[in-house]
Ligand SMILES: Nc1ncnc2c1ncn2[C@@H]1O[C@H](COP(=O)(O)OP(=O)(O)O)[C@@H](O)[C@H]1O
Ligand SMILES: O=P(O)(O)OC[C@H]1O[C@](O)(COP(=O)(O)O)[C@@H](O)[C@@H]1O
């Protein structure tokens with residue numbers, strides 16, 4: 001076995017091309033840290049479970065589909081309770097923060113972190129980095145800004161008892177305002193030694209900077225992330241929590257579009273769904289619904305006019321069926337909108353591109369085209385349920401998923417791991433180092449099998465020429481990584 005460690009990466013290699021992308025541990029920079037027996041060994045609920053503690057050498061492969069002659073490949077540390085912990089119950093002062101956009105399941109994760117700390121590890125001090133109510137001052141918003149607002153809420157199993165039944169986050173959230181030094185000063189001032197950060201790709205980037213600064217200062221503070229993204233755009237993990245709920249909620253809008261369109265002559269229902277850079281919600285909602293005739297996502301450029309274009313397809317489908325439903329992800333076709341409207345290059349406080357309303361724009365373009373160039377008299381209804389899919393409470397399967405993510409995260413932190421994100425990889429809970437989570441964004445690969453499944457289910461044009469496909473494959477974007485993710489998404493959705 002070989003190993004290489006720098007301040008960012010801990011990589012262990014083994015026979016047959018085995019690679020472990022390990023996560024940092026507090027003892028990497030505080031060598032004489034005392035360890036204690038895990039209190040779970042005396043917990044009646046767990047002590048009867050054979051092999052409840054995870055073997056330190058257990059790891060989970062990133063790819064489960066491998067060629068018989070291929071290397072064993074990248075692995076991640078398996079999550080779960082360890083024999084030893086590096087925090088005594090009484091010394092723990094934990095903090096939980098939620099950042100970025102909303103996502104179903106945020107409250108479930110908060111609840112389960114609190115309950116796991118209290119009930120499994122006997123911890124009594126858990127703070128929520130909270131939004132101060134009734135004050136419009138920017139300093140008092142939730143998310144990372146909440147660290148400077150000096151506003152915390154004591155979280156106990158009692159006061160989080162039924163929060164998982166509510167959408168949103170009881171702690172509030174925000175975009176922008178990440179100041180690493182100020183945040184770490186605040187963590188130090190308050191005596192916080194465990195930080196649980198729930199958020200998307202931007203949040204995990206921020207969490208990674210916080211971890212690095214804490215390590216630079218040599219503090220005994222563990223930093224852990226729980227990946228949150230409604231868009232499912234975080235790499236490596238099978239899927240993000242709340243995604244199933246969002247897809248389910250999107251069905252309601254698609255159903256409405258279908259009922260509306262079917263009830264009128266040449267009815268067209270247009271539904272806009274979330275997906276700034278990645279079209280996973282639109283793709284899965286389309287595959288689930290079977291009422292959708294055309295799904296448009298940011299990863300698949302499309303065009304309106306001429307042979308093989310959207311207008312031609314709409315006309316054909318209306319002549320065949322008398323009605324149709326189009327699902328469009330909000331990030332799709334942005335270049336077309338910019339061409340025809342004044343280009344808007346604005347960003348939000350976190351630096352995310354602000355989008356123009358492609359659904360509204362496309363609906364108008366379709367109406368104009370049919371008014372001017374077709375004998376068909378269309379009836380178009382535009383449905384925009386974007387925020388509805390993320391403001392709802394998480395469904396049953398997401399609740400279970402959130403619970404396991406939160407428990408895994410707490411076990412990892414108590415065991416002294418830091419600088420990691422808790423994530424599901426090939427159906428197993430793992431610890432993934434921050435740098436792997438933030439190195440790229442997960443996108444739908446339109447030359448992979450899942451998109452082909454969608455195209456064959458809707459029978460829509462691919463808007464791609466053979467030349468585009470060859471160039472896309474040359475780019476290497478047809479990755480095995482994504483293939484694995486898709487296989488797993490199907491597997492989990494099927495459960
Ligand atoms: N590159 C970055 N470095 C540090 N903090 C970041 C970075 N990108 C985003 N953040 C912070 O993370 C928080 C959430 O980011 P945002 O992009 O809005 O949502 P999400 O985490 O869901 O992607 C914001 O407070 C933002 O300032
Ligand atoms: O209007 P807001 O709150 O900025 O949120 C809109 C955006 O949030 C998203 O849901 C993604 O947000 P996150 O990266 O925070 O998960 C996008 O799909 C959408 O464009």
Ligand SMILES: [Mg+2]
Nearest residue numbers: 100200201202
């Ligand atoms: Mg994001």
